[in-house]
Amino acid sequence: MTDITDIPIVVAGLMGAGKTTVARLMADALDRPLRDNDEELLERYGTTAADIATDLGAAELHAREASLLREALAGDPFVVIAAAASAVEDPASRRALGRAFVVFLDAPPAVLAERTLSGTHRPRFAPDTAEMLAKQRERRLAYFREVADLTADSSRQAPEGIAARALARFANAKRSGRAGHSG
Numbered sequence: 349m350t351d352i353t354d355i356p357i358v359v360a361g362l363m364g365a366g367k368t369t370v371a372r373l374m375a376d377a378l379d380r381p382l383r384d385n386d387e388e389l390l391e392r393y394g395t396t397a398a399d400i401a402t403d404l405g406a407a408e409l410h411a412r413e414a415s416l417l418r419e420a421l422a423g424d425p426f427v428v429i430a431a432a433a434s435a436v437e438d439p440a441s442r443r444a445l446g447r448a449f450v451v452f453l454d455a456p457p458a459v460l461a462e463r464t465l466s467g468t469h470r471p472r473f474a475p476d477t478a479e480m481l482a483k484q485r486e487r488r489l490a491y492f493r494e495v496a497d498l499t500a501d502s503s504r505q506a507p508e509g510i511a512a513r514a515l516a517r518f519a520n521a522k523r524s525g526r527a528g529h530s531g
């Protein structure tokens with residue numbers, strides 16, 4: 349039986365859901381390194397998600413993000429990963445996520461659209477961000493729920509509260525020796 353402490357923790361969700369924020373809190377609490385999609389893109393390719401999407405297209409961006417996530421999941425399991433919002437659309441990434449403890453951050457698209465106005469690293473796939481996020485949520489929600497061990501609405505709870513609940517659930521999973529995708 350794999351010791352639960354030896355599995356990665358992944359924070360997933362749409363753009364602006366709070367992945368980086370919650371993942372950082374969990375990484376600090378567990379003294380684990382954080383691997384964040386946007387930082388990994390910058391380190392590996394020297395550019396941002398927005399620039400890759402503009403220069404090479406969304407499909408290439410998503411392929412790179414899925415590959416980086418699978419690489420992180422195959423590395424040192426003592427890690428917290430802030431995954432790319434797109435990665436759950438990749439079947440191989442979903443399979444790999446089955447061997448991780450996954451926290452899914454959900455929120456209404458209008459809230460996410462408001463939050464994503466900050467920062468220039470985020471791609472602008474369409475003029476109406478809320479509408480684009482609503483379509484993405486429709487397409488990805490089943491995938492997020494498939495891989496989630498814990499789901500939190502980040503429009504209703506502060507990052508600290510979400511991180512505390514996720515850490516408690518992870519500790520319980522450790523005690524019971526397994527991470528069950530109970531959602």
Ligand SMILES: Nc1ncnc2c1ncn2[C@@H]1O[C@H](COP(=O)(O)OP(=O)(O)OP(=O)(O)O)[C@@H](O)[C@H]1O
Pocket residue numbers: 361362363364365366367368369370386430433463464466470502503505506507
């Ligand atoms: N639970 C929350 N409640 C209120 N604001 C939040 C919450 N979580 C994150 N935020 C805020 O929302 C914005 C986006 O958060 P963050 O960068 O962590 O999202 P993300 O999911 O990593 O985004 P991306 O997909 O672009 O990487 C930040 O300004 C952050 O402070």
Ligand SMILES: O=C(O)C1=C[C@@H](O)[C@@H](O)[C@H](O)C1
Pocket residue numbers: 362363364385397398409413431432433434470471484
């Ligand atoms: O939802 C998406 O397709 C994306 C959102 C960004 O935050 C990044 O996760 C990535 O650039 C692609």
Ligand SMILES: [Mg+2]
Pocket residue numbers: 367368369384386430
């Ligand atoms: Mg982020």
